[in-house]
Amino acid sequence: xxxxxxxxxxxxxxxxxxxxxxxxxxLARHTDETGEFNWQAVKKMGPIxxxxxxxxxxxxxxxxxxxxxxxxxxxxxxxxxxxALAIGAHNxxxxxxxxxxxxxxxxxxxxxxxxxxxxxxxxxxxxxPGAGSDLQGGVRxxxxxxxDSWIIDGSKMWTTNAxxxxxxxxxxxxxxxxxxxxxxxxxxxxxTPGITIGPPEKKMGLKGSPTHAVTFEEVRxxxxxxxxxxxxxxxxxxxTLDSGxxxxxxxxxxxxxxxxxxxxxxxxxxxxxxKPIAQHQAIQWMLADAATEIQAARLMVYWAAWxxxxxxxxxxxxxxxxxxxxxxxxxxxxxxIQIHGGYGYSAEYEVERMYRDTRLMTIGEGxxxxxxxxxxxxxxxxx
Amino acid sequence: MKVVVCTKQTPSTTAVFTVDAxxxxxxxxxxxxxxxxxxxxxxxIEEAIRLKENHGAxxxxxxxxxxxxxxxxxxxxxxxGCTEAILVSDSAFDGSDTVGTARVLAAAINKIGDVQIAxxxxxxxxxxxxxxxxxxxxxxGWTPLTYVSAIKEISNGQITVERLLDDGKETVTAPLPVxxxxxxxxxxxxxxxxxxxxxxxxxxxxxWTAADLExxxxxxxxxxxxxxxxxxxxxxxxxxxxxIEGETIEEKVRKLVDKLFEExxx
Ligand SMILES: Cc1cc2nc3c(=O)[nH]c(=O)nc-3n(C[C@H](O)[C@H](O)[C@H](O)COP(=O)(O)OP(=O)(O)OC[C@H]3O[C@@H](n4cnc5c(N)ncnc54)[C@H](O)[C@@H]3O)c2cc1C
Ligand SMILES: Cc1cc2nc3c(=O)[nH]c(=O)nc-3n(C[C@H](O)[C@H](O)[C@H](O)COP(=O)(O)OP(=O)(O)OC[C@H]3O[C@@H](n4cnc5c(N)ncnc54)[C@H](O)[C@@H]3O)c2cc1C
Numbered sequence: 001x002x003x004x005x006x007x008x009x010x011x012x013x014x015x016x017x018x019x020x021x022x023x024x025x026x027l028a029r030h031t032d033e034t035g036e037f038n039w040q041a042v043k044k045m046g047p048i049x050x051x052x053x054x055x056x057x058x059x060x061x062x063x064x065x066x067x068x069x070x071x072x073x074x075x076x077x078x079x080x081x082x083x084a085l086a087i088g089a090h091n092x093x094x095x096x097x098x099x100x101x102x103x104x105x106x107x108x109x110x111x112x113x114x115x116x117x118x119x120x121x122x123x124x125x126x127x128x129p130g131a132g133s134d135l136q137g138g139v140r141x142x143x144x145x146x147x148d149s150w151i152i153d154g155s156k157m158w159t160t161n162a163x164x165x166x167x168x169x170x171x172x173x174x175x176x177x178x179x180x181x182x183x184x185x186x187x188x189x190x191x192t193p194g195i196t197i198g199p200p201e202k203k204m205g206l207k208g209s210p211t212h213a214v215t216f217e218e219v220r221x222x223x224x225x226x227x228x229x230x231x232x233x234x235x236x237x238x239x240t241l242d243s244g245x246x247x248x249x250x251x252x253x254x255x256x257x258x259x260x261x262x263x264x265x266x267x268x269x270x271x272x273x274x275k276p277i278a279q280h281q282a283i284q285w286m287l288a289d290a291a292t293e294i295q296a297a298r299l300m301v302y303w304a305a306w307x308x309x310x311x312x313x314x315x316x317x318x319x320x321x322x323x324x325x326x327x328x329x330x331x332x333x334x335x336x337i338q339i340h341g342g343y344g345y346s347a348e349y350e351v352e353r354m355y356r357d358t359r360l361m362t363i364g365e366g367x368x369x370x371x372x373x374x375x376x377x378x379x380x381x382x383x
Numbered sequence: 384m385k386v387v388v389c390t391k392q393t394p395s396t397t398a399v400f401t402v403d404a405x406x407x408x409x410x411x412x413x414x415x416x417x418x419x420x421x422x423x424x425x426x427x428i429e430e431a432i433r434l435k436e437n438h439g440a441x442x443x444x445x446x447x448x449x450x451x452x453x454x455x456x457x458x459x460x461x462x463x464g465c466t467e468a469i470l471v472s473d474s475a476f477d478g479s480d481t482v483g484t485a486r487v488l489a490a491a492i493n494k495i496g497d498v499q500i501a502x503x504x505x506x507x508x509x510x511x512x513x514x515x516x517x518x519x520x521x522x523x524g525w526t527p528l529t530y531v532s533a534i535k536e537i538s539n540g541q542i543t544v545e546r547l548l549d550d551g552k553e554t555v556t557a558p559l560p561v562x563x564x565x566x567x568x569x570x571x572x573x574x575x576x577x578x579x580x581x582x583x584x585x586x587x588x589x590x591w592t593a594a595d596l597e598x599x600x601x602x603x604x605x606x607x608x609x610x611x612x613x614x615x616x617x618x619x620x621x622x623x624x625x626x627i628e629g630e631t632i633e634e635k636v637r638k639l640v641d642k643l644f645e646e647x648x649x
Pocket of ligand 1: 131
């Protein structure tokens with residue numbers, strides 16, 4: 001048993017922390033208020049390796065281990081929820097399937113520009129107006145073979161990064177008969193004729209991470225754009241989400257950490273009844289709970305990432321980590337507002353933004369209910 | 384053409400300088416931040432790497448005279464993109480003044496050989512003399528170019544640089560080899576990369592001792608002409624806070640501007 005990060009992991013953390021403290025965190029409020037994506041920082045992420053975390057070095061990526069990738073997501077979350085979500089979706093959802101399942105040709109064609117920041121980002125479109133938690137039963141977007149092309153028709157909802165991406169991996173029904181082998185992932189460049197990307201959705205938080213409805217009308221891409229195997233789309237998607245869940249859990253830990261730091265600082269500064277509010281036991285308990293829960297959440301996230309790195313099954317661990325970390329984060333951000341009193345409700349102190357941002361984390365990439373369902377299925381099988 | 388960048392490890396920018404009752408000096412970071420590459424040197428390291436990327440230098444070698452711990456700073460240089468790093472470390476050099484340090488650096492640069500440009504930061508945030516680059520140039524017999532804000536051209540054995548001075552800019556040309564010290568206007572230093580960190584962790588950093596070098600002149604505490612007999616932290620400055628009151632922002636600003644005039648701040 002060893003709870004120490006390796007020297008390399010510590011150095012990665014230090015690097016990302018310094019980068020985020022300088023380039024991302026100071027702009028978080030502006031990013032939220034204007035909804036402008038922080039391209040300035042993101043362009044600098046390419047050379048560092050943050051845009052190709054799990055992309056092998058030979059394709060221009062950083063090829064880091066899963067724990068380091070989680071640390072990067074955590075640090076980004078600490079700096080800015082919006083930017084962290086966009087970069088998380090890019091790495092795990094957009095690039096993940098290409099890295100894990102893409103043909104050599106797709107890898108060579110897309111990874112170098114996407115991983116280095118030379119191009120824009122990547123996205124994954126699963127959710128549809130009638131399909132979220134239930135993809136197998138709900139996906140209506142179809143891809144039909146015609147000559148040497150796939151013809152894609154349908155509409156997707158809630159695609160993170162669609163307007164700032166070069167490619168979208170689209171989950172399509174390739175077998176009208178249905179069933180678990182009826183879906184496939186297809187890579188679609190965003191400049192392909194027939195794609196319409198809707199305006200950014202108006203959201204509660206994460207306003208600097210654009211989310212879009214995307215429609216496909218007779219969108220034609222080469223057959224070679226199939227990512228992985230035909231009919232394995234659902235399987236590939238669930239595996240991609242396993243990995244994404246570690247990222248969302250890590251992001252939530254980062255947001256919680258940021259809110260907690262604010263809360264501690266404020267509790268020491270603000271005086272009521274002749275002493276700093278940090279000296280009131282009710283406030284201390286909230287801080288102590290926050291510190292404890294953040295630590296527990298962080299350990300669960302690293303544990304899931306470690307299992308992944310070891311090549312061991314980690315679906316259950318990823319669901320547990322995501323479920324726990326995102327719910328902890330919501331509680332911590334909620335209490336950070338409480339500790340700030342009225343000021344916590346004001347945009348000035350930024351904890352309200354963290355609360356709004358972290359609210360998504362119990363919904364995206366599988367709701368808390370779906371995580372419980374996944375965990376329950378595992379434990380019922382185990383016993 | 385080899386390029387050497389001289390860099391030293393310094394306390395973090397948030398470290399607090401303290402002197403205890405026995406005159407013992409320490410720079411501890413309240414947040415536990417580790418020592419870092421002297422922040423001014425980041426511009427020098429970036430420029431050395433660019434000399435390789437854009438001006439055909441074959442090597443960009445980072446060089447430090449310091450303790451074993453300074454290897455961390457050298458690793459940062461490698462992680463940013465330096466091709467090689469060398470540590471010079473020997474108890475014989477402890478307590479050197481800037482002349483002593485310059486003698487050692489010059490000897491190391493001679494040992495590396497075929498160096499055409501030695502790049503330095505403008506100054507170190509701790510020692511803060513700004514003397515080392517010029518003294519190294521003197522020792523090597525090379526031309527020192529200080530306050531360099533741009534490298535314009537390198538050709539026919541000559542280098543043309545822009546120098547940023549208080550009153551303006553100056554473009555000068557000098558024959559190679561040269562020692563240059565750079566100001567922060569010269570570039571925007573890159574961040575290290577994950578790939579670089581990995582490379583740096585795998586690299587072995589050679590350590591040269593006094594026995595490996597032909598140092599010309601004396602080094603170490605005995606030889607130091609500058610005596611650090613009395614080191615102390617200046618007493619904290621007395622200050623007071625005044626909150627400017629007023630009905631409107633405009634009124635407050637007017638009052639503030641008046642005060643700043645009165646105090647001759649503006
Ligand atoms: C900001 C944002 C970004 C997003 N980014 C992306 C993206 O990049 N790509 C993408 O494809 N999607 C994305 N999504 C969509 C997201 O993944 C879905 O919203 C999510 O999976 C839930 O699906 P749904 O909204 O259709 O809810 P539904 O599936 O309709 O669920 C509604 C409610 O029913 C519950 N529920 C559903 N089934 C069960 C069950 N079996 N047992 C118990 N409870 C159940 C859910 O937990 C939830 O509470 C994003 C969403 C948001 C808000
Ligand atoms: C234990 C100890 C004892 C000391 N005792 C004395 C003393 O008795 N008398 C005295 O005068 N000084 C003493 N010094 C200070 C020492 O002389 C200076 O730290 C050193 O010579 C550099 O001067 P500076 O810090 O002013 O750097 P500057 O001249 O301001 O730095 C300019 C540039 O030179 C580079 N540079 C400076 N030093 C090195 C180095 N070692 N390796 C590579 N690059 C370098 C800097 O990184 C920077 O780029 C002592 C230092 C130590 C650590």
